[in-house]
Structure formats: structure tokens, C-alpha cells
Amino acid sequence: DSGVTQTPKHLITATGQRVTLRCSPRSGDLSVYWYQQSLDQGLQFLIQYYNGEERAKGNILERFSAQQFPDLHSELNLSSLELGDSALYFCASSVASGTGRFNEQFFGPGTRLTVL
Amino acid sequence: GQQLNQSPQSMFIQEGEDVSMNCTSSSIFNTWLWYKQEPGEGPVLLIALYKAGELTSNGRLTAQFGITRKDSFLNISASIPSDVGIYFCAGPLSSGSARQLTFGSGTQLTVLP
Numbered sequence: 574d575s576g577v578t579q580t581p582k583h584l585i586t587a588t589g590q591r592v593t594l595r596c597s598p599r600s601g602d603l604s605v606y607w608y609q610q611s612l613d614q615g616l617q618f619l620i621q622y623y624n625g626e627e628r629a630k631g632n633i634l635e636r637f638s639a640q641q642f643p644d645l646h647s648e649l650n651l652s653s654l655e656l657g658d659s660a661l662y663f664c665a666s667s668v669a670s671g672t673g674r675f676n677e678q679f680f681g682p683g684t685r686l687t688v689l
Numbered sequence: 690g691q692q693l694n695q696s697p698q699s700m701f702i703q704e705g706e707d708v709s710m711n712c713t714s715s716s717i718f719n720t721w722l723w724y725k726q727e728p729g730e731g732p733v734l735l736i737a738l739y740k741a742g743e744l745t746s747n748g749r750l751t752a753q754f755g756i757t758r759k760d761s762f763l764n765i766s767a768s769i770p771s772d773v774g775i776y777f778c779a780g781p782l783s784s785g786s787a788r789q790l791t792f793g794s795g796t797q798l799t800v801l802p
Contacts, residue, residue, distance in 0.1 A: 575731065575733070606789060616777065616779075618791070621789055629789050676788065677737065678734075679734075680731030680733070682730055683730070683731050
């Protein structure tokens, strides 16, 4: 158990819909990262938040957005869903923002999204 | 963007055999990471390498940070059934204060009894 929790574990929805994925980082971790894992693209970084502020954006679509709340939990919002959005979505957390030596990122169990 | 080329894509080995996999990049990385992912779970960090030429072990696992900083190797000795999973190399991209990870495509390891 990494200490990172994600809900829900599974999500099945239809094209055009909007969903919200939730992540609670490990106690004490200020950084949250979202990754998407699909068969054709592999594991790809989407976005990072540190202490409530966006720090970096990766291959995140405009239909996707995220935020980190004062209690440090984070939500990833996916809208106007398409079949190709079906994937595993992972949240990871680390102690710091990333300056200096790399801080280990601890991954949650993921949310499996299926868009029908 | 930066890409990590990981090989082999899959391996089928007999229990007790040793395993080697590697990862190469066209760009320099200052840190190399090896993760393992089991079905239904997120990746778990196995080994982190911080210096070119570094050789680090974690039980039966040994990883090396290539001298050129563009490659890394992971070896598993005397494989056992619980070694089954997908092994990923990864490197942190640094842009300002961010540390997002770039992952290789993974090596699917199957251990046959």
C-alpha cells in the first residue's frame, strides 16, 4: 500500500459525458501528479500540482482539467469523453515540488475508465 | 519530446533464470528509475540511480546507470514466480521546479514454473 488513495476504482460511462477522478496523496506529500496509461501511448504524464498550484503540464487535453484543494487532495476532471479516453488514470504524490534531488513518487492503485 | 526505448518488450523465462532488460534515450538523464507494475496496481519504485556509472542493488535486483547517462540496465537474478509483472524504466524531466516522469514502454516478464 503506497498510501495514495484513488476513487473510484472503476468507472464506466458514455461518450460525451463528464467524470471526476479523485486522489488523496500520502500524508505529508505536497505534490500530486496525474498520469494516463493506455495500451497505445503507455504511461504518460498529464499534470502536476504542488501545494494547490499547477506546476507542470504534459500531454493533457484541453477537455481535461485538474485542481488541488487546500487539504491537498486532487481531482482530475475529464469532459466530453471520447472512446479513446478509456485508460487507467494514476495519481502519484511526492514530498516536495521537485527541486534538487528527485523525490520518489508514490503511485495510487489507479482508476480504470471505460468510455462506451 | 524525450523518449525512452525499453527492450525487450516481453520475456518468458524459466523460474531460476536470470533476466536482463535495458533502456536507452537520445537525451541525457540525471536520474534513472526502475518501476514494477503488477495487475490492478500502480507502479512501485524498485531502484533509483542518481549518478553515472552507479550500480545499485535491491535484493535480487541490480540496476546500473550508464556512463553516457543515456542508458540504464536492470538485472534480476534467480527469478521467482512473484517477479511477474511489467517493469518500466523512467526518468524525471526537469522543467523549473517540476519533476514529471517519462516512462519507457515496459518489459512484460512472465516466469514459468
